[in-house]
Amino acid sequence: EMMKDVLGLSSLENKLKEKFNLNRVIVVSGNSDESPWVKKEMGRACVTCIKERLIGKNIVAVTGGTTLAAVAEMMTPDSKNREILFVPARGGLGETVENQANTICAKMAVRASGIYRLLHVPDQLSKDAYESIIEEPSIKELLAIVKSSSMVVHGIGDAKTMAERRKTPEADFQKIHNGNAVAEAFGYYFDQEGDIVHKVKTVGIQLDDIEEVPNVIAVAGGASKAKAIQAYMKQALDSVLITDEGAANELIRD
Numbered sequence: 021e022m023m024k025d026v027l028g029l030s031s032l033e034n035k036l037k038e039k040f041n042l043n044r045v046i047v048v049s050g051n052s053d054e055s056p057w058v059k060k061e062m063g064r065a066c067v068t069c070i071k072e073r074l075i076g077k078n079i080v081a082v083t084g085g086t087t088l089a090a091v092a093e094m095m096t097p098d099s100k101n102r103e104i105l106f107v108p109a110r111g112g113l114g115e116t117v118e119n120q121a122n123t124i125c126a127k128m129a130v131r132a133s134g135i136y137r138l139l140h141v142p143d144q145l146s147k148d149a150y151e152s153i154i155e156e157p158s159i160k161e162l163l164a165i166v167k168s169s170s171m172v173v174h175g176i177g178d179a180k181t182m183a184e185r186r187k188t189p190e191a192d193f194q195k196i197h198n199g200n201a202v203a204e205a206f207g208y209y210f211d212q213e214g215d216i217v218h219k220v221k222t223v224g225i226q227l228d229d230i231e232e233v234p235n236v237i238a239v240a241g242g243a244s245k246a247k248a249i250q251a252y253m254k255q256a257l258d259s260v261l262i263t264d265e266g267a268a269n270e271l272i273r274d
């Protein structure tokens with residue numbers, strides 16, 4: 021904590037907490053756009069935060085992405101030996117295997133000496149296939165568990181970066197572009213006011229469900245993500261934000 025004050029990070033944390041009406045903000049030093057280890061430091065801070073906030077039945081839902089992969093990498097067993105169940109927050113969102121929520125969920129559980137359940141749902145589902153898959157008993161049971169999560173840990177992405185990375189179909193890409201989307205989180209694309217522009221159709225936690233989850237932790241850093249973080253936070257209530265100095269310095273600017 022003393023180090024933090026010397027570096028001015030706690031003042032950044034307080035400014036952000038107030039500006040975006042957040043539950044808690046943690047800022048790690050550096051800019052993850054430039055230094056890869058900064059992502060790992062966000063991961064480490066996130067692991068501490070997850071453990072501090074574990075309550076009751078401890079079902080932790082996670083999204084995909086390189087930032088969440090860093091959280092998984094930094095995960096360690098719980099010193100209090102609580103049983104933690106890790107689940108993916110939503111079904112397939114068009115990521116490569118190492119960035120998928122399922123992969124990260126399994127890795128996190130193994131490192132935490134916890135347990136995990138996976139959601140095996142294809143990425144681009146037709147309406148008919150979607151409606152029949154959510155009626156499958158095994159999927160139905162797991163979806164109920166996912167929706168009862170006590171904690172959600174998610175990344176935030178720049179809208180264009182995510183749309184490209186996911187090889188989004190042309191029509192959806194146009195919708196995201198024409199709607200001036202700047203942020204993306206769990207398959208939802210938001211404009212700078214925090215309004216939804218597009219949503220990827222998949223099973224799991226929907227944005228409305230997030231409001232019912234007691235602990236929501238967003239992990240995202242790098243100066244290049246400042247606009248995305250700002251837009252997403254406009255509609256996020258009482259969330260915890262774990263970020264870096266690179267993003268934080270941009271976020272307090274205007």
Ligand code: BG6
Pocket residue numbers: 083084085086087088113115119120121175176177178182204205206207
């Ligand atoms: C994706 C999530 O896997 O990762 C997105 O589904 C998130 O919601 C994105 O925005 C963030 O990725 P990264 O690599 O910037 O951490």
